Amino acid sequence: MENWISLQAELGSFEHRRTVYTFALKMSFLAVILSGFIILITLPPLDLMGMLPITLGHAMVFAILLSWLIGGMVSGVLSLVAGFAIHDLTVSRAKFEKLSRTDTLSGLLNRRAFTDALEKVEGDACLAIFDVDRFKAINDRFGHGCGDAVITAVSAMLSAAFDGASVVARLGGEEFGVVVHGGTPAERVARIEGVRAQVAARPIPADGHEVTITISGGIADFHEGRDKEAVYASADKALYLAKALGRNRVVHEREGLNHAWHGLVENGLGVQGIGPNEVSLLQASGI
Structure with a gap:
């Protein structure tokens, strides 16, 4: 229960599908930012060592495009899968909690x-x-x-x-x-x-x-x-x-x-x- 509450506090509530899409968009954006940061710190040293087959400027353009197309899409898909899994768990937990507090015959609280x-x-x-x-x-x-x-x-x-x-x-x-x-x-x-x-x-x-x-x-x-x-x-x-x-x-x-x-x-x-x-x-x- 404590782990679940901690997860909800960090990632937000997944009770609604709109929250899942927002979560996936955030994760994609963070993945692109992270990959861009990695590009900025790795390509210049490679260029200095003469290991780039193209100019540094072209390499950075290609790398950024690939990070948006591949990194963003992959992280977005994975985030959607994880988000919907948490969404289903949240809905199931809410239904179970309601059933545990409801009298089955009358439909009233127990x-x-x-x-x-x-x-x-x-x-x-x-x-x-x-x-x-x-x-x-x-x-x-x-x-x-x-x-x-x-x-x-x-x-x-x-x-x-x-x-x-x-x-x-x-x-x-x-x-x-x-x-x-x-x-x-x-x-x-x-x-x-x-x-x-x-x-x-x-x-x-x-x-x-x-x-x-x-x-x-x-x-x-x-x-x-x-x-x-x-x-x-x-x-x-x-x-x-x-x-x-x-x-x-x-x-x-x-x-x-x-x-x-x-x-x-x-x-x-x-x-x-x-x-x-x-x-x-x-x-x-x-x-």
Whole structure:
């Protein structure tokens, strides 16, 4: 990898064919300059020793012409061959890198790429983690082909709902992650809630069936200085609360945790790892 980066830095990027032609032209020009320099330092001594069959002036003219015709052409052809070889390698490497960061079923970013994107988040944004409700039951009842169709449809709806500034990924199984940029916190929550409602209202055709599904979501906010892993953990807990409260809903860490916990207590439910004291601490810390 270090050698490849060094080569790219010295010779430039070979991702586009135009760069290859520019590279070949530069190499041809350098070859002509080098051959001209060699001519200038070798012909005069040969002339002094009487080893030239023609005058020095004629010899230099012929030598320069040959350097342009032969040296320039040969170096140009060799540079084109080498340049296109590097170009193909660059394109193949870019495709491989894209495949290694893409989920094959949904076409979204995979968990690895999403984790990298999380580390680069700056400014006002929030993290939403979605999970398809009762996905195992869908697979068991309609088959895995139908389950794949559900994943594909949800992926398409998420991609369409969020603009290019947002990051949408399939984290694995029936779980998705979205980093939402732009707008106020309330506007971001409204967009996420709108996606949940859209999924619930749109039956998905799959293997001759019309499958109606719902999704649950947990939301956590990014703040300056806040650890990205803490944001993810908080959104994940909010998602579990949404599931425990009956699914088909979105829970925000700050605005919904206390309300959600009291709802669980009233219904005699609980979520592993979350207690009333922890909810109070989360609210006191402003997350």
